[in-house]
Amino acid sequence: SLSEKLQNLFQQLGRKGRLTEADVTEAVRQIRLALLEADVNYRVVKEFIARIKEQAVGEEVLSGLNAAQHVVKIVRDELQALLGDNGGPLANAPKPPTAYLVVGLQGGGKTTTCGKLAAHLRKGGHRPLLVATDVARPAAIQQLQVVGEAVKTPVFQLGTRVSPVDIVRAALAHAREQGFTHLIVDTAGRLHVDDVLMDEVVAVRDAVAPQEILLVLDAMTGQDAVNVAEQFNARLEISGFILTKLDGDTRGGAALSIRSVTGKPIRFLGVGEKYDALETFHADRLTSRIIG
Amino acid sequence: AFRRSEITEDLYEALEESLILSDVSVETATLLVDRLRERVRREGIKDVEAAYDVLQHLVAELLAEHVRPLPPPTRPPVVVVVVGVNGVGKTTTIAKLAALLKRQRHSVVMVAADTFRAAAIEQLELWGQRIGVDVVRHQMGADPAAVVFDAIQSACARKVDYVIIDTAGRLHTKHNLMEELRKIDRVAQRALGHTVDETLLVLDATTGQNALVQAREFAQAVNLTGLVLTKLDGTAKGGNVLSIAAEIPISIRYVGTGERPEDFAPFDPQRFARELLP
Ligand SMILES: Nc1nc2c(ncn2[C@@H]2O[C@H](COP(=O)(O)OP(=O)(O)OP(=O)(O)O)[C@@H](O)[C@H]2O)c(=O)[nH]1
Numbered sequence A: 001s002l003s004e005k006l007q008n009l010f011q012q013l014g015r016k017g018r019l020t021e022a023d024v025t026e027a028v029r030q031i032r033l034a035l036l037e038a039d040v041n042y043r044v045v046k047e048f049i050a051r052i053k054e055q056a057v058g059e060e061v062l063s064g065l066n067a068a069q070h071v072v073k074i075v076r077d078e079l080q081a082l083l084g085d086n087g088g089p090l091a092n093a094p095k096p097p098t099a100y101l102v103v104g105l106q107g108g109g110k111t112t113t114c115g116k117l118a119a120h121l122r123k124g125g126h127r128p129l130l131v132a133t134d135v136a137r138p139a140a141i142q143q144l145q146v147v148g149e150a151v152k153t154p155v156f157q158l159g160t161r162v163s164p165v166d167i168v169r170a171a172l173a174h175a176r177e178q179g180f181t182h183l184i185v186d187t188a189g190r191l192h193v194d195d196v197l198m199d200e201v202v203a204v205r206d207a208v209a210p211q212e213i214l215l216v217l218d219a220m221t222g223q224d225a226v227n228v229a230e231q232f233n234a235r236l237e238i239s240g241f242i243l244t245k246l247d248g249d250t251r252g253g254a255a256l257s258i259r260s261v262t263g264k265p266i267r268f269l270g271v272g273e274k275y276d277a278l279e280t281f282h283a284d285r286l287t288s289r290i291i292g
Numbered sequence B: 001a002f003r004r005s006e007i008t009e010d011l012y013e014a015l016e017e018s019l020i021l022s023d024v025s026v027e028t029a030t031l032l033v034d035r036l037r038e039r040v041r042r043e044g045i046k047d048v049e050a051a052y053d054v055l056q057h058l059v060a061e062l063l064a065e066h067v068r069p070l071p072p073p074t075r076p077p078v079v080v081v082v083v084g085v086n087g088v089g090k091t092t093t094i095a096k097l098a099a100l101l102k103r104q105r106h107s108v109v110m111v112a113a114d115t116f117r118a119a120a121i122e123q124l125e126l127w128g129q130r131i132g133v134d135v136v137r138h139q140m141g142a143d144p145a146a147v148v149f150d151a152i153q154s155a156c157a158r159k160v161d162y163v164i165i166d167t168a169g170r171l172h173t174k175h176n177l178m179e180e181l182r183k184i185d186r187v188a189q190r191a192l193g194h195t196v197d198e199t200l201l202v203l204d205a206t207t208g209q210n211a212l213v214q215a216r217e218f219a220q221a222v223n224l225t226g227l228v229l230t231k232l233d234g235t236a237k238g239g240n241v242l243s244i245a246a247e248i249p250i251s252i253r254y255v256g257t258g259e260r261p262e263d264f265a266p267f268d269p270q271r272f273a274r275e276l277l278p
């Protein structure tokens, strides 16, 4: 672990006094390595360790062990501050129905997450409607229907020959007349560099005016996370992220990268395939995981 | 490309950064740049472009011995079990591979052994209809090993060339799911009378350093023989395969470059190296 590595490093520091630049340089190298191994973006790491260095040099320490503890604390605090809070509970429209748009790359876990959001809303006493706008992926609508059944939530669909924009407009009308409180709009996976599909999702957003635009991202995403986050945010002005598959052992450094380049909060974490496997984001737990 | 006029330490640092940004592990990036440094020194390379080419060469070299096509059906059926974590593109890859083998005039059968995930069987069935390949299936919730046993028995009887088995996505951290995979492998072996011909790990190019962990863990559970890298049509470069190639005796068979059946090609190390360092 980083903590152990730093303890070994500072063992020679038997004296007490202030940490010098030389003392800190090697520590910073270890921290950089730990963050890159955790998939934090290269450039985000660069800025991050510059700040750590600034804070660590001149720190008053009592011993080698104390020095390691000091540096680890600086890293934890800085990481936690950067990750920030979860942006509060999901927003609601001034009058129902509230729409949530769920977007992201192929295979990130959007459809499953829509089911989790429906279950979450039902627990809160709401009446959600799932909307199937993935008309491209084979059996995508059936998948959402099976999901809907599992979370006792109706699924609005118009088959695969109607455009996503038309589907979502009809869903909105249906929700209004049937008294649904929330629309959870599942969309097809798409690449941030596919202009046609990015234009399509912007059009869907404009048609449904969502209160939340949630970018679902696989927690094991590597250096590319910043590109994805930047592009989706630039085109859609997302309201936050949902990081999935955190029940695995990936360190999840992508979390730091996406938060730091967009400033948008991580709202929820997906921690399993079942529909109750959705946690509200808390910076402290993810911090421990990233540091390793 | 790089706009520096001479080979300095700055250039080496920039190249290392470029590799890391492509998801090459720090360890492998350092190794490659050290090898480059050595070649530059030994060969007296002065030109940045030339150094750049050497690095691309070193990357291709690291991967060259890991390129080998799927085994031919000299004793049919060739059984291919497709495995990997959730959402990486296993089902889509199976359809692409089946379509490719069919174009090469082989008889192919796909097996819907993901009996867990919502509409997984329907997804593979729709693919089967689209590309004109039969799909063997049971009902959702059936024992995947039973589906596999059934499918292999029938393929042996019908002398089908290739049997491609779809399995549920599973995180390597889930002990019971990895156990299930071992069971599928054992049962397949029993139905076949010998070990499965190919166990193909599907990896997402957008995955970071966890890719190596996935490869290691899956290689522990079953005899991994091949790898497919998907979603290379995005901006991720898939540098994660370099550390895998360095550590695990596995052939990188194909790459996925989109969602259609034709978005599939044999792995080409030269091309991969060029794309890794644009
Ligand atoms: N272990 C685990 N698996 C997850 C999680 N979220 C989703 N999955 C799985 O990831 C796979 C992909 O999930 P989907 O919901 O189909 O992903 P998607 O983003 O809708 O995929 P596309 O519509 O094709 O873009 C499925 O096997 C899900 O069960 C999670 O938090 N943990």
Ligand SMILES: Nc1nc2c(ncn2[C@@H]2O[C@H](COP(=O)(O)OP(=O)(O)OP(=O)(O)O)[C@@H](O)[C@H]2O)c(=O)[nH]1
Residues within 6 Å of the ligand: A106, A107, A137, A189, A191, B084, B085, B086, B087, B088, B089, B090, B091, B092, B093, B114, B117, B120, B167, B168, B169, B170, B230, B231, B232, B233, B234, B255, B256, B257, B258, B259, B263
């Ligand atoms: N852009 C792109 N998308 C791909 C590629 N391969 C697969 N996909 C998409 O990724 C998503 C997931 O693909 P699946 O084949 O369902 O993945 P899987 O591994 O079988 O998923 P699970 O069975 O849920 O674990 C789908 O939307 C596919 O169309 C690829 O090479 N490029």
Ligand SMILES: [Mg+2]
Residues within 6 Å of the ligand: A110, A111, A112, A134, A140, A187, A188, A189
């Ligand atoms: Mg989906």
Ligand SMILES: [Mg+2]
Residues within 6 Å of the ligand: B090, B091, B092, B114, B120, B166, B167, B168, B169
């Ligand atoms: Mg699948």
